[in-house]
Amino acid sequence: MVSSTEGTAKASVSLKGPLxxxxxxxxxxxxxLLCLTAAFILKYAADSPGMMSWAGVTHGVFYMVYLVMAVDLALKARWSIKGTILVLLAGTIPFLSFVAERAVTHRVQEGRKL
Incomplete structure (x- = not known):
């Protein structure tokens, strides 16, 4: 028989790369996203749209890859649909991706599902 601690250790090792x-x-x-937020502020408050040209594209590319990596981790860690959607949306609200990353990391390392 495999103990629950041993099973959790095996699960966390197999999730190390995706995590x-x-x-x-x-x-x-x-x-x-923080750069994009600063770009919006500069564009509308200081009439300086220069940063918008690269900040929007950069966030868009990173967010698309973030979605793929989050879904990959969700499938491998067997998260619920609700937990997966909340993590996916975390990349759209400033600072929330940092908070979600910490919560996800702790849960995955403890072997708990989202």
Missing amino acids: LRYRVLAYATGVA
Whole structure:
């Protein structure tokens, strides 16, 4: 028989790669979204649209890859649909991707589902 601690350890080892990829993309998406937010503020408050040309595209690309990595981790960790959708939406609200990344990391390392 396999103990629950041994089973959790095996599960966390098999999720190590997907979790790392998710974490990197969560941070990249969060930083890109903060840059995009700053670009919006500069565009409308200071009439300086220069940053918008690259900030929007950068966040869009990172967010698409973030979605793929989050779904990959969700499938492998067997998250609920609700938990998966909440994590996917975290990349659209400034600072929330950082909070979600910490929560997801702790849950996956503990072997708990989302």
